[in-house]
Amino acid sequence: MSDPTVPTTWRHFIGGSWVEPATGEYFDSTDPATRRTLYRAARGTAPDVERAVAAARDAFEDPRWRDLSQTRRGHLLRRLGELIAENADELALMESRDNGKLLREMRGQLATLPEYYHYYAGLADKIHGETIPASDRRVLNYTTREPLGVVGAITPWNSPLTLTTSKLAPALCAGNTVVIKPSEYTSATGLRLAELALEAGFPPGAVNVVTGFGAEAGQALADHPGLAKISFTGSTATGSRIAASAASRFIGTTLELGGKSPQIVFDDANVPNAAMGVVAGVFAAAGQTCIAGSRVLAHRAVYDELLERVCERAKSIRVGDPLDEATELGPLAFEAQRDKVAGYVDLGRAEGARVLTGGAATDGGLGGWFYEPTVLVDVDHGMRVVREEIFGPVVAIMPFDTEEEALRLANDTEYGLAAGVWTTGLARAHRVAARLDAGTVWVNTYRAMSPMSPRQGFKNSGVGVEHGTETIKEFTRLKSVWINTGEEPVADPFTMRS
Structure with missing residues (x-):
């Protein structure tokens, strides 16, 4: 073009x-x-x-x-x-x-x-x-x-x-x-x-x-x-x-x-849909969005399946020229941002996180400032990669056992911009949405937006x-x-x- x-x-x-x-x-x-x-x-x-x-x-x-x-x-x-x-x-x-x-x-x-x-x-x-x-x-x-x-x-x-x-x-x-x-x-x-x-x-x-x-x-x-x-x-x-x-x-x-938005995947969720929601929530726009769902909390019963599906899709994401219609992930916006993302992943490794896929800078074949779609596991809420906004294609996925635990972890953040909930239970959807400390809550979708719908950030x-x-x-x-x-x-x- x-x-x-x-x-x-x-x-x-x-x-x-x-x-x-x-x-x-x-x-x-x-x-x-x-x-x-x-x-x-x-x-x-x-x-x-x-x-x-x-x-x-x-x-x-x-x-x-x-x-x-x-x-x-x-x-x-x-x-x-x-x-x-x-x-x-x-x-x-x-x-x-x-x-x-x-x-x-x-x-x-x-x-x-x-x-x-x-x-x-x-x-x-x-x-x-x-x-x-x-x-x-x-x-x-x-x-x-x-x-x-x-x-x-x-x-x-x-x-x-x-x-x-x-x-x-x-x-x-x-x-x-x-x-x-x-x-x-x-x-x-x-x-x-x-x-x-x-x-x-x-x-x-x-x-x-x-x-x-x-x-x-x-x-x-x-x-x-x-x-x-x-x-x-x-x-x-x-x-x-x-x-x-x-x-x-x-x-x-x-x-x-800023934001460090959680996505909660319950045991009754449609896991393929939730996996695509996670991918869309953190890898779209190369993760450079304040509403990125960069903290994923998955019920232990579906954790392995969700992880496998997210990693499989992350590995297949086509990184390259943003003007090419086939490209799925473009570059980071400038060099310092790419270096910041790389620094956070290195920090995660030092904190004990494990990189399942991605975890490296690349030039995208064009000489630019690209970073691979990255999935981190073996993380906890004391780690900086879980607590701080990375603003790149990096997601941390961790298991939980109960609804109360999921809510506690989801709200354990200085931010309150957005959150995602994946469940087929109507009562649970309303119950969890009411207790999440976030200005926008999406249920069984993510990043939906309209000029008619007000949005507000809570906390920081x-x-x-x-x-x-x-x-x-x-x-x-x-x-x-x-x-x-x-x-x-x-x-x-x-x-x-x-």
């Missing part, structure tokens, strides 16, 4: 225009499958962020946006969804080359991504307050939901378009303007998305993108006093720093952070809600209005009334 027609150098997108970085500096972005340079992107710093936030503030206060009806905002969101659909092949190829995700997986994501914009398009004119009964019939009390202002969106490299959309679509739906800082490893599709937003009819400055490194552009955006809200997806450590910065200015945050996995109608509260503020409709003179407050 030929490369998309894109510039070899990407500048910032600020105020509806392509803008040179304040320092004049650029950095290279590399194809993880081949290690070849894809493009150069602007190296953003505090002055670039300042310019972007100012442009977003101007757009927020511009009557073309401020006074636009909620229904018209919905029309713009729908048009943006249509433009994404029209440019799906280009966007899929750009993202696949940028972070190494399978092209066929990206085509699947791009086929459903417009639905997020269409969902929020329909929701735009359903944002409203309510009338509150007052003790005095002459007093009218009602509430309104107002946009916050300028939202800062800091997005990761593993699913740039999808995770940017989770922030951008509801923020625009509610009437905010946005400054996006994409990961330095995946800048291109965020910039292209901002360009499409302008084409859809959003006013200049409604969507801005500043590229660069986290310590330079990302920190400058998180600390900017002009933001009314920060939405971040990434590591728990970085999320903690962002939360502290936001708290010092009393602004809200939505944080989707985050704060706030994404998706669904609930997320609108994250991007609006509530105002209570009291109106005295009576025409009588206002009583002197210092005159006693009988």
